[in-house]
Amino acid sequence: ETGVTQSPTHLIKTRGQQVTLRCSSQSGHNTVSWYQQALGQGPQFIFQYYREEENGRGNFPPRFSGLQFPNYSSELNVNALELDDSALYLCASGLAGAAVNHEQYFGPGTRLTVT
């Protein structure tokens, strides 16, 4: 177990709705990244947060947004859901500092189905 938890485990939404996914980072970690994994594909980087600020974004539209809280928990918000947003959403936590640590540890994911 990595110590990274995500909620909910799975959910079903209707096209056009909004969704919020949650992640609790491993204790002591200060970065959180979100990834989208479509069926049969590798995870795709959405964005990363470090010290509560977005620190890099992948090729995802602005309707994908996030937050990182002082306790290093995080949220991923997706507005105006589309059918193609159906995927496994993963968060990964890591520790950044002067000696950069590139090890990232993933949670179990939230499976989102958009109908």
Next chain:
Amino acid sequence: QKEVEQDPGPLSVPEGAIVSLNCTYSNSAFQYFMWYRQYSRKGPELLMYTYSSGNKEDGRFTAQVDKSSKYISLFIRDSQPSDSATYLCAIQRGSSYKLIFGSGTRLLVRP
């Protein structure tokens, strides 16, 4: 051209076999190389993490990086049915935490 290419498999081997999993990447700027294992309906689990060319060993697992060929490999010795999973390679630039994943190779180890 994708930044990371990985054969999707599936790769089926008998128990005890040596497994070789491979990825190629396109940009020599990538400096960090990881292998993740993902069981069905689970999140990826970090197996190996390497920085330089050469080999890194951890138990039955050996990660190999050849930067001149832009080729990375994971070898599994004495494979077990519990090794059956999807194996994802991931690469990373030095200044970014963004992981770029291959599409994953599905491995089945037959008892």
